[in-house]
Amino acid sequence: MGYTIYICSSPIRHLLLLVIFTALQLANGGLDKDFYIVFLRDHLELDEGKAAQKHVDLLSSLKGNEDGARESLVYSYTKSFNAFAAKLTEDEVGHLSGMDEVVSVIPNRYRKLHTTKSWEFIGLPTTAERNLQVESDIIVGVFDTGITPQSESFKDHGLGHPPAKWKGTCAQFANFSGCNNKLIGARYFKLDDFPDDDDILSPIDVDGHGTHTSSTLAGSLVPNANLFGLARGTARGAVPSARIAAYKVCWASSGCADMDILAAFDAAIADGVDIISISIGGLSGNYTSDAISVGSFHGMRKGILTVASAGNDGPSLGGVTNHAPWIFTVGANSINRNFQSNVVLGNGHTLPGTGVNTFEPKQKSYPLVSGMDVAKDAQNRNSSSQCVQGSMDPKKVKGKIVYCKLPAWDADYIVKGLGGAGAIMESNMYLDNAQIFVAPATTINETIGKSIADYIASTRSPTAVISRSQEVKIQAPSVASFSSRGPNPGSQHLLKPDITAPGIDILASYTPMKSITGLQGDSRHSDFTLMSGTSMSCPHVSGAAAYVKSFHPNWSPAAIKSAIMTTATPMSSKTNKVAEFGYGAGQVNPTKALNPGLVYDMDDFSYIQFLCHEGYDDSSLANLVHQSSINCSKLLPTNGEDALNYPTMQLSLKSKQEPTTGVFRRVVTNVGPENSITYNATIKAPKGVVITVKPAALTFSHVSQKRSFKVVVKANPMTSKKLMVSGSLTWKSSDHSVRSPIVIFNPVALATQNVK
Numbered sequence: 001m002g003y004t005i006y007i008c009s010s011p012i013r014h015l016l017l018l019v020i021f022t023a024l025q026l027a028n029g030g031l032d033k034d035f036y037i038v039f040l041r042d043h044l045e046l047d048e049g050k051a052a053q054k055h056v057d058l059l060s061s062l063k064g065n066e067d068g069a070r071e072s073l074v075y076s077y078t079k080s081f082n083a084f085a086a087k088l089t090e091d092e093v094g095h096l097s098g099m100d101e102v103v104s105v106i107p108n109r110y111r112k113l114h115t116t117k118s119w120e121f122i123g124l125p126t127t128a129e130r131n132l133q134v135e136s137d138i139i140v141g142v143f144d145t146g147i148t149p150q151s152e153s154f155k156d157h158g159l160g161h162p163p164a165k166w167k168g169t170c171a172q173f174a175n176f177s178g179c180n181n182k183l184i185g186a187r188y189f190k191l192d193d194f195p196d197d198d199d200i201l202s203p204i205d206v207d208g209h210g211t212h213t214s215s216t217l218a219g220s221l222v223p224n225a226n227l228f229g230l231a232r233g234t235a236r237g238a239v240p241s242a243r244i245a246a247y248k249v250c251w252a253s254s255g256c257a258d259m260d261i262l263a264a265f266d267a268a269i270a271d272g273v274d275i276i277s278i279s280i281g282g283l284s285g286n287y288t289s290d291a292i293s294v295g296s297f298h299g300m301r302k303g304i305l306t307v308a309s310a311g312n313d314g315p316s317l318g319g320v321t322n323h324a325p326w327i328f329t330v331g332a333n334s335i336n337r338n339f340q341s342n343v344v345l346g347n348g349h350t351l352p353g354t355g356v357n358t359f360e361p362k363q364k365s366y367p368l369v370s371g372m373d374v375a376k377d378a379q380n381r382n383s384s385s386q387c388v389q390g391s392m393d394p395k396k397v398k399g400k401i402v403y404c405k406l407p408a409w410d411a412d413y414i415v416k417g418l419g420g421a422g423a424i425m426e427s428n429m430y431l432d433n434a435q436i437f438v439a440p441a442t443t444i445n446e447t448i449g450k451s452i453a454d455y456i457a458s459t460r461s462p463t464a465v466i467s468r469s470q471e472v473k474i475q476a477p478s479v480a481s482f483s484s485r486g487p488n489p490g491s492q493h494l495l496k497p498d499i500t501a502p503g504i505d506i507l508a509s510y511t512p513m514k515s516i517t518g519l520q521g522d523s524r525h526s527d528f529t530l531m532s533g534t535s536m537s538c539p540h541v542s543g544a545a546a547y548v549k550s551f552h553p554n555w556s557p558a559a560i561k562s563a564i565m566t567t568a569t570p571m572s573s574k575t576n577k578v579a580e581f582g583y584g585a586g587q588v589n590p591t592k593a594l595n596p597g598l599v600y601d602m603d604d605f606s607y608i609q610f611l612c613h614e615g616y617d618d619s620s621l622a623n624l625v626h627q628s629s630i631n632c633s634k635l636l637p638t639n640g641e642d643a644l645n646y647p648t649m650q651l652s653l654k655s656k657q658e659p660t661t662g663v664f665r666r667v668v669t670n671v672g673p674e675n676s677i678t679y680n681a682t683i684k685a686p687k688g689v690v691i692t693v694k695p696a697a698l699t700f701s702h703v704s705q706k707r708s709f710k711v712v713v714k715a716n717p718m719t720s721k722k723l724m725v726s727g728s729l730t731w732k733s734s735d736h737s738v739r740s741p742i743v744i745f746n747p748v749a750l751a752t753q754n755v756k
């Protein structure tokens, strides 16, 4: 019951399971034995069986016998990297860490989960050009809460057998009817031994999150999708002909364990997926110890791009997760639609509020009270002004609409429980996305709240009615309030997030196993529902990546990512206070990304160079690559400011008195037309910054030709109040525009700027 209150304390209810995960983590912290992931030196020249036996042997040498070893071993990762998960005591971890063949031992941690119209909004209409033959050979792997196989979005109309490269599996499991030619793979990973009464050991999606993200990514066309009449339209994914493989790694009460996520990477890479979409975050380790970072690195080495959500920790700064340079990190932006449920007061005034209120009022008006005036007793006045559970007198609430103040995100649920007629919740945050209410309700801002309070004070018997929600058009895009912002906590030389995509009030498929709010007493079910989060924006970009890959099957993960970033639509720094730290390169534009002209390409060696530059040493890199192949001190000297061929640039100021100069070395590859073509550099420099490019023109005579250039950024010191400024470099030809934002970050400002 305590959890319920937490779950509802945010506008984005479905994301708030995470509070539970944290609690669970704390609860498990005291156990004598814990789960660890142990990375080993050899990188799988062995066959799988032999590698797994080696894991047993290693544990046997530690435990003194094979039985103990087998009991402690939880999983052998043998396909894409060499590691195992085991239940170990701290002493055993100490011993293992000292062993020669052991590279590192990391504790298993638990993470959290972070449409009709959105595709039109970003310019990918149903009529967009498609390369169907190849698209139907594309397999997207979704790591999430599982999937709903019977959903209309996963019907396989017209699709042939899975592509020959597919090596994955699907079977019938509890409550899971099996796969078809659309949903070609489904498996689950749950290596811990904690029971989960709220979930089912099967790829079935009890939560709805995985069904939602998968259908946004690659769902088939479903006409007339809607949530109780709202957001009506044809639901579809970016690549309706692509195949889906679901990897369930997130569980209702335990969250998403690192060892399960790594097992899913190990499997998906070997199964033959093309793109991995992962709307999970919540923890950030460094680049060689974070499970998503390590797993996605191994994917990248096999040509698989991992697209991940940036997190929902905005608007405070520096919360972006999944920020490794080989991951495509996605923030969320609004679309030009909002759901309004208005309040009509007894004095005739209509006041705007936000939210999904599917209830048609039964009466013309209801008595209206302020939470403060319906307290159980004087001591509870403060809590009842926030509609806190247990603070209000049910007799004074019954049949009335109650107005309460932040943080009353669950006021609708609590007021309903007391027999109230509805709730009006005032907040100064997160009003850009619509919460789905369990009773008549709306959320309003502080100005509107003041008018309501004034009205209540002005009359003996105040009344109000809350109208059913309607869609309204709004200005868009802007960065979602909740979307995690930069600067990147993992590196001062790398701009994150990379990009944004629609992540507010996205309509997509849902599970029949949960009511639309998941709250007690809600019996409303729907095949489609609205959700908000970077979890929703992530599959828009995974879908765009699959779309680009269907036209360019041989492009590397870095090339696909570069194409999507350099063609993104820049957003306005006027309406988005921290500019690129909110939106990266801008909003994804899938059709433009098909034809970027030039790409910034990279291979695993480039990323290793970057890590060396960041101060990782040869031994910590061994989680990623065969150790003997790296010698950081050999790699370093002449790599410029970031030692990376990234499509964006970030310079961090090094002094409060002197200008800081950074040299960025870049190589672009021509992927444009066959004939000779010249690109000219166009520079936009903010005040106090000088940016020069050498050479200022690049001429290509054939496809795949590479050209290198150098960008010198010289930035004056900034006041400690100024967090960042930004400019850009755009390579322009007659047909193409290849844009890279350039950010100058002032680290000393971060501490002072980090307001809530």
Ligand SMILES: *[C@@H]1O[C@H](CO)[C@@H](O)[C@H](O)[C@H]1NC(C)=O
Binding pocket: 174, 175, 513
């Ligand atoms: C899952 O299947 C079992 C056995 O058929 C059934 O008893 C149970 O109600 C199902 N659970 C859900 C949530 O549908």
Ligand SMILES: *[C@@H]1O[C@H](CO)[C@@H](O)[C@H](O)[C@H]1NC(C)=O
Binding pocket: 382
């Ligand atoms: C009432 O609640 C607010 C906000 O939680 C708090 O700042 C204030 O101190 C409380 N006042 C009393 C009298 O408890």
Ligand SMILES: *[C@@H]1O[C@H](CO)[C@@H](O)[C@H](O)[C@H]1NC(C)=O
Binding pocket: 352, 445, 446, 447, 448
């Ligand atoms: C509250 O909303 C109203 C109507 O949209 C708007 O005019 C007002 O500026 C908003 N107030 C705040 C504090 O955002």
Ligand SMILES: *[C@@H]1O[C@H](CO)[C@@H](O)[C@H](O)[C@H]1NC(C)=O
Binding pocket: 106, 286, 287, 288, 289, 615, 616, 617, 620
């Ligand atoms: C990364 O994290 C691991 C595990 O916490 C640690 O051993 C290693 O030293 C860290 N590396 C860097 C460069 O911070």
Ligand SMILES: *[C@@H]1O[C@H](CO)[C@@H](O)[C@H](O)[C@H]1NC(C)=O
Binding pocket: 631, 632, 633, 634
């Ligand atoms: C790495 O390279 C440096 C510089 O070339 C050299 O001095 C050092 O011996 C090398 N280390 C190893 C382990 O090969």
Ligand SMILES: *[C@@H]1O[C@H](CO)[C@@H](O)[C@H](O)[C@H]1NC(C)=O
Binding pocket: 678, 679, 680, 697, 732, 733, 734
């Ligand atoms: C690039 O610059 C050259 C020399 O100034 C000019 O002749 C050419 O038209 C420019 N090309 C483009 C595409 O702007």
